[in-house]
Amino acid sequence: MTTDTLDKKHTDTGTENGSWEGAEYPFKVGYGKLMIWYFLVSDAFTFAGFLIAYGTLRFSTVSWPVPDYVFSTFPILGPHHPLLFVTLMTFVLLFSSFTMIRAVQEGHRENRRGVVIWMSLTILGGAGFLGCQAWEWTTLIGKEHMSITTSPFGRHTEAGIYLDANGKESSEVFEMGTSYLIHKTAFASAAAEASEGHEAVEGKEPTHAAEGEEHEGPSYAAAGDYPDAIVDQRGYVHRKYIVSSGVDTGLIKSEPFGPKAFGALFFFITGFHGFHVFSGVIFLTIIMVNVISGIYIKRRNKNEMVEKIGLYWHFVDLVWVFVFLVFYLL
């Protein structure tokens, strides 16, 4: 009797078809694919943490710079083209996502040539995106002088009128909530290069940092208090203005730097995403080489490795959707 019940139990738990030995895949995917999914979940939480930190800090300040003012430069066309360049970057990444899914589909058909063609296009897209990001960072760091601790982009918390070179009210009026960029004068970069060292001074012309910047008013020879601006030790020109709204009406103030966290958050989050793209390009290359070598054909699992790197690549695109939303659209 006892043995009978035991036997019955065994059939209930599916021992006979080998479930306890791992013969069934409850999620109907291989180990590697399942684990890449869970890796992506954890990565999603990491990115969510960063983006939520951005939102929290943005909510905690009144002078957060407006994104379509900050990100408005386009190669050749110059400034005042809000969102154009990041939209281009989005399309580059979307395109590479499409070529990736085509590679996966060719992989299912065991079409080695198709996989290689579409994967190489994906790599090109990834590299193009990285190039765009490099240009964006170069503009922000080199021309607009943003760094991880200094944000020259700010936003007025009151209305006011800028002062002219004589310290009088000029015709430039701004409203509350207007964004501004604190420019840098040439003397600072010349001095920095001089202190940096010997060989740098002769080769480069000291005014290169001033190229492409709009020069308003006189150029400032040294740090100090001018009628229309305060120039700090590093050469940032904080323009002066008369407040025309709120409790401080009539007071003369100078433009403060934007929130400190802005640069750090921007460079860190887009940098972390860019690092994902970069490592994605590396892994894509490795797997493409393996596809060419024919190793995945021998495995007879419909190029699952291509599918796995595809999942990662789409995830990078997915993260960009949210980076695009949080940094540029909201």
Added chain:
Amino acid sequence: MSHDYTASKKIALKTILILAAVTVVEVLVALTGKGYIIEGYHAPKVFMNAVMIAGSLYKAYLIVFEFMHMKYEARGLMMSVVLPVGLLFWAIISFLFEGNAWKNNRLFVKEREKMEVTNQQ
């Protein structure tokens, strides 16, 4: 097999076109709402944000369920990925609330400091 292949090829092309279209709409709404296209026109911020967030969530859905093939995976796998991510909604709400509280506290402290200065004079 080959029929399957042509069908999925079509789906991929359709999905990428929808994704591109949603992105273009988002950017156009952003530019119009902030007065770059029609001079002086500003849409309410709440409306703009709703459009952006809805558009991005839709894009995320398309990427995960079509490109990443989640639609065709086992239900258990989908749940084990989607449900934990759902926790983030509360994280977003609570942390943004917290950030707002920091701002209010900071403004409050500033006001108090001003009052003390005027009292001393």
